[in-house]
């Protein structure tokens with residue numbers, strides 16, 4: 001009995017395949033809606049997921065228990081002096097404070113030249129917490145900071161621009177006319193520049209890390225307006241924030257909007273919420289294409305039923321049960337939309353792979369998206385194939401036979 | 405007189421032609437014994453095909469009762485009717501009704517698909533039937549690659565494939581020359597000798613005489629014998 005059902009099923013499949021292959025162009029156009037819908041869903045999910053993962057990795061790289069303080073300041077007090085930084089560092093639950101300056105300068109070395117090199121001013125603490133950053137050579141030490149030494153670390157972009165084909169370590173370069181000695185190189189993968197690009201936009205030829213005291217000179221400032229804070233215990237981050245708020249409020253006379261404390265962890269949460277909302281919205285829009293595609297399938301199947309009225313009548317006259325006729329047409333609709341689904345998955349993966357290739361987003365095969373796309377298309381086949389299949393099965397054999 | 409094998413009583417078929425009712429079959433009574441070879445004679449438009457469709461459970465009468473193999477056809481649902489068409493009846497249509505997309509062999513296999521015969525056995529039986537109607541060298545030809553007579557023989561092979569007890573043939577020699585027509589009649593007599601009941605429609609008295617019994621339809625009414633032609 002099961003064997004017979006299976007034979008019948010295979011017979012329906014082979015009949016459907018020969019019908020679909022028999023009118024290739026029409027089948028392709030019919031499935032186009034499904035192809036577009038599924039491809040859009042796959043591409044959106046893969047790219048958005050990839051972007052989220054990349055961004056999360058960037059946030060994670062900044063570390064748990066890391067806070068970022070952005071000083072907006074007032075007209076007379078733009079940032080924090082070294083003494084005030086020490087005051088923050090003195091808070092009970094603050095382990096260390098690491099100032100961070102960022103500017104864009106022109107850099108040169110002999111003939112090589114760039115007018116847009118990003119300079120990050122950091123201290124030894126920063127490199128201790130971001131040990132992965134260092135590729136070769138040495139990091140910035142406390143003594144470099146103390147003595148405002150003109151040493152620097154360069155990334156791949158800078159190396160390419162200024163030291164093409166040479167080992168930069170030990171060489172010198174000029175940042176806005178000041179001579180610096182390269183003491184180390186930065187590991188590209190650990191570079192937070194994508195994160196900076198997303199947040200601050202724009203792009204530079206490369207990034208150079210210098211002692212923050214030296215960066216202050218480059219920028220002609222005596223204060224710091226961005227700093228990272230490492231707390232003693234990630235569980236007590238909120239306490240640390242409160243302590244620092246007390247200090248900062250004191251420094252800025254309780255004025256509003258003079259500073260912002262950014263908790264990376266809560267930012268990640270907010271970001272994830274935002275991307276998942278965006279994702280549902282986009283997938284929702286893409287689903288409309290699937291519905292339209294489904295209507296296309298339904299239309300094609302209705303036309304097919306009308307065209308094949310005689311055939312249906314004949315099959316019934318030769319002993320086909322209504323259920324068997326219905327199954328044949330349903331299978332045809334499902335195969336048609338599954339075909340669209342599979343092509344859509346391939347197109348979607350290709351498109352998202354290409355997008356990822358041309359951006360910094362890492363491509364990862366999203367199994368869930370593929371399963372979703374394929375099962376969506378199968379569901380579309382069942383839902384929109386049902387009515388035409390039912391219509392075919394209800395045809396009166398003699399009316400169907402006579403209609404030729 | 406009534407029998408369990410085949411009995412029709414007062415079969416009426418009417419069509420509603422836009423308000424005007426036209427009566428095609430006007431109360432047909434017909435009993436057939438198992439093993440008979442019945443020829444149905446009648447001029448064009450007399451209602452022969454209409455009657456045949458009702459006999460083949462493809463159409464339903466407006467009124468009257470039809471009993472086949474002890475079952476009241478009126479009381480059966482679509483699925484049960486499909487089973488009867490599949491297992492008990494072989495139908496040779498007036499216009500052959502081959503599926504143009506399938507070759508001769510696949511056409512003959514078609515009723516076997518619905519009878520639930522496994523694929524290998526299906527092909528074997530279909531080949532056997534095609535050999536029997538003399539088409540061993542035309543198995544993979546499509547409808548448009550076959551002559552009218554060859555198409556007719558494919559249709560016959562298809563009707564015989566499921567080994568039905570009741571063979572219905574609507575003008576089976578209509579497209580054949582006299583010699584091939586005679587061959588088909590020989591085949592029918594052979595099948596009849598094997599115990600199969602045959603109902604054959606024709607308007608050719610010579611062909612009709614191959615049957616064991618002849619009825620005549622004229623203007624929707626059935627009479628025994630060939631009186632109208634004498």
Ligand SMILES: Nc1ncnc2c1ncn2[C@@H]1O[C@H](COP(=O)(O)OP(=O)(O)OP(=O)(O)O)[C@@H](O)[C@H]1O
Nearest residue numbers: 419428446447448449450451452453454455498607
């Ligand atoms: N669906 C229908 N609606 C209206 N009238 C119909 C219908 N089907 C058949 N008829 C009419 O019924 C009559 C009998 O048709 P039928 O096909 O039974 O004739 P026949 O005896 O088989 O003729 P032939 O020898 O030419 O095949 C014809 O006049 C035809 O017009």
Ligand SMILES: [Mg+2]
Nearest residue numbers: 452453498574
């Ligand atoms: Mg006829």
